[in-house]
Amino acid sequence: MADQKLRIxxxxxxKQESREQLLPVFKTLIEETRKEEGxxxxxxxxxVKDQNSFVxxxxxKSQEAINQHxxxxxxxxxxxxxKDHLAAVPQVKILSEHF
Amino acid sequence: MADQKLRIxxxxxxKQESREQLLPVFKTLIEETRKEEGxxxxxxxxxVKDQNSFVxxxxxKSQEAINQHxxxxxxxxxxxxxKDHLAAVPQVKILSEHF
Numbered sequence: 001m002a003d004q005k006l007r008i009x010x011x012x013x014x015k016q017e018s019r020e021q022l023l024p025v026f027k028t029l030i031e032e033t034r035k036e037e038g039x040x041x042x043x044x045x046x047x048v049k050d051q052n053s054f055v056x057x058x059x060x061k062s063q064e065a066i067n068q069h070x071x072x073x074x075x076x077x078x079x080x081x082x083k084d085h086l087a088a089v090p091q092v093k094i095l096s097e098h099f
Numbered sequence: 100m101a102d103q104k105l106r107i108x109x110x111x112x113x114k115q116e117s118r119e120q121l122l123p124v125f126k127t128l129i130e131e132t133r134k135e136e137g138x139x140x141x142x143x144x145x146x147v148k149d150q151n152s153f154v155x156x157x158x159x160k161s162q163e164a165i166n167q168h169x170x171x172x173x174x175x176x177x178x179x180x181x182k183d184h185l186a187a188v189p190q191v192k193i194l195s196e197h198f
Contacts, residue, residue: 007142007144007154009108009110009144009154009156011108011192026198030198043106043196044197045106045194045196045197046194046197047193047194048105048193048195049193053192055108055192057108095145095154095156096144097144098153099129
């Protein structure tokens with residue numbers, strides 16, 4: 001299982017007043033994450049009907065790569081920077097490809 | 100906007116007892132959808148922590164391509180086949196790429 005490719009979909013809803021301030025925070029996270037050896041792709045998307053609803057759409061080489069990402073300095077820093085700006089608890093799903 | 104690439108993330112939770120019966124229904128939908136001219140990619144994923152929680156991770160050439168998909172015979176048939184087997188209302192997000 002260690003080498004099974006996995007996807008993550010992370011739904012993040014932020015406070016309207018925090019949006020402009022958070023965009024560079026998202027950008028830094030993305031730039032640093034794409035440098036990780038275990039990352040395949042990492043895209044931030046925005047709900048076309050709700051500009052405060054974001055979804056990270058991610059591909060990873062393995063569960064170990066995800067573990068390393070979640071323990072990385074840039075991801076830990078991101079969690080600290082975003083926590084007061086969330087409008088809801090994030091929904092994070094780790095996914096195996098079925099078909 | 101008509102030619103903007105879009106993504107869809109669709110979270111679908113099904114009844115445990117329906118799983119085996121639904122897998123070929125998902126498979127048919129995927130095979131038919133991948134033939135659509137406006138589809139870029141269409142992958143069914145399964146939550147590693149909950150085998151009854153599925154996420155479709157999709158890429159589309161435009162909103163018009165999504166409209167055509169949602170009106171297609173195979174998608175309409177799929178909706179009819181799945182509705183009695185859902186454990187929750189599906190969460191479907193149409194997404195633009197932000198970064």
